[in-house]
Amino acid sequence: MKLTSRYEQTSCRLVVEGLPDLSAGQDSGTIGIVTGFSMGLAGHTELEGQREHLQALLAAVIPYARHLLSGVPRAFGAADAPVAIEPSQGRHQLELRSSQPDTPALQVQLDDAELSDLVRCLDQVRLDQRLAIPFELPELHPLSRKELRHRQPLLRRLAAPVAGVAALLLSAALVSLAPTPKPPGSAPASPSSTK
């Protein structure tokens, strides 16, 4: 008996179909084997895929949302992965690559609201207790200083070191202008010597 789980938001609908893995002792209401997955995005035709497509969608979109939340959006999804996402002119370009040869990749431009809807649907999928599928996802961890360095504009990042070097050069120039002290052995010039 086939089971179906639906996850819906305003502009996004995900449907996961599957069967319980009875050999693993799962109950009849749990999906342990995914037999199909479909995604409907507002304004686009419904897309169908397998478990690996759902996995690739999660692996690209969830870390993308994590970085976007920290203000450092960057591309996710390897060149040979079925799904990739990257920031594009204030929007988010989702690229869905077909496993069929000679089928061009589908590019979908999502605005911020549509991306949030997709992220919420994917969150529901990955946290659904009825889906006993071990999705491989990177841990949600705090970003390091190195990963966040793009958040500050280059000028602001360079301001402190440039100001430091400039201050050092200026003080060195001023010190070099000061008269060098005379050696202690030489007698001071007498005012009467000019007479």
Add this chain to the structure above:
Amino acid sequence: MADAPAPLQTPLSRRGIERLDLMLLCAEALDLNGGEAMVWLSEEMGFRDLFPNRVELWKRRCSNPLRRNTRRAALKPEETDALIRILNALAERLYPMLRTLLSSAEPPELNQQRWDLFRSRLKELVQERLNPRRGGVQRLLDPQEGAELSRELVQAMALSAGEGGFERLRASLLDAAV
């Protein structure tokens, strides 16, 4: 991946507390009863031990270094976790509004009016509660930079709503200081 607190019990940095309080301030700007909703949610979610009354909740929020009357006492990780959970619940309640603001499918003039209303309420709250001498507050009040910052805050709230939002927001608030 379960929506359970990670074993990591690191306190939030000052910047993390600043962002958290600014997002709570945005929730108040979006919902006129946002302040009351926070107190009610705190009780509903079982945080009475951490925040026995509205004054205690208010005092925790005053750890934001941008506040006029900022408190220097450090917040404990369980207190910041509770505040993040309250924000997560508020973002869930306000999600339709957040979504509308972020959507490009809405009529542009109508959405501009919504943004203007939100920004004017946020400005009032910022002027009332935050220290105008701080650079971060001046940037929020700046017509151009403030518009970008408030959009970033609304987007962050939208990505913090829902089941996975708590974990994601907490990880983001624990980011290294730049």
